[in-house]
Amino acid sequence: MHNVRKLLLIILFTSQLSFSQAEKDDYKLYSIILSDILEFGKTSKKDSILLIEKYENQFKKSDYEIFDPKYDSVTKLDYSFVSIYKDTVFLKRLLKEQILKKIIVDLTSDFKNYPKIKTDLLNINNLFIQPISSEKFSSFFGKKGWRKNSWKRINRKYGIGQVVELSKIHYEKNLASVYFGVRCGGLCGNGGFVIFEKINGQWEILTTINMWES
Template sequence: MKISLIIAFLTLLAIELSAQQPNNSKLYELAIEQRLNYVDEDRDSLTSIILIEQFQGDWLEFAHAAVGGINELTQEDKNLFYSAIYYKEDEIKLFNNNPELFRLIAELDRVFTEPPTLNDSTLSLSLPTKITNYREFNANKVDKLWKKFYRKYPSTFGFFELSQVVYDGDFACFYMGHHVANLYASGDIIFMRNVNGTWEIIYQMNLWMS
């Protein structure tokens, strides 16, 4: 009897804790689907979405350095950040009115090289999703990598890399890299806000582009 009660209690506790955990998948879905909309008329030709479970390579080092550039959040660092968003009035107001966004960047920098937990069964995207590893396409030259990639995954829009999601109150952010070809790629920090239980993208800070 006691064992049954303990098992029942632990089961209820696990369910409660699970319910309290943020659903990172929903945030990933929003950013990926928005990016897929850039395909426009070619979207109907896509057959799947490819995610890399743990990104690596030169773009990671670049992005990590870019995120870490304002890690200390001094006034000088903030000024550098403002220049990165081209001193746009609306963006400056957004970050000045929400200091959580600066704290999120610092936290993202702390966990940046730690891989996220990705599970295609929890992602509800408009196309079938395949999670793989960058090492699957390891090649001495970049052009060979892409030939190998598209031979195995034709009719895809390149592949996506995702960092962990970090949270601060009703705000969250994560890094998303999107690679389509040798000179067709970008890396962004996706900032989101929870408004009445619904997550919305409020800003995408581009770190690099090729």
């Protein structure tokens, strides 16, 4: 009985360590997106954003069809995915490496259990982050998704005109992927995927894939 109890404690301790490391990696990658991809906090002037606390997917699965494993090819060649075709190194790896194919398929197949993001764990200089629920943000636009002066009302209430959303992060060995979106008005914003690779213990951006822009 004593040995069983000891084993259970070891398993519990190990799982807590694993969770802590995963959470640490999550916020490291989120911070890279905010600072390096979206370039918040890069100037002497302090930036401010609203961050959706818990991402809610609004896309159909077909909207995510970047890679078609059945035919071993990239599925689309249009403006939305122009960045992937400029990144020929990644494109060659995508068509060659099974692990890259799998992580993209996983990213576009799992739309559940998005985590609530803890803004206090995002440590970026010159960036003020205010959380907002997805429901609260949507309420400014009404049931039809559009309401006159919605963005003016958001700016008036929060003093902030940019809203960021981040999906959960998918890990596969030394790779990770996440969806991000930033909105700043009716015809202002963009979103896409970031693929990360861990090299010598450090996360680096492997490529970004544009999904939409307005």
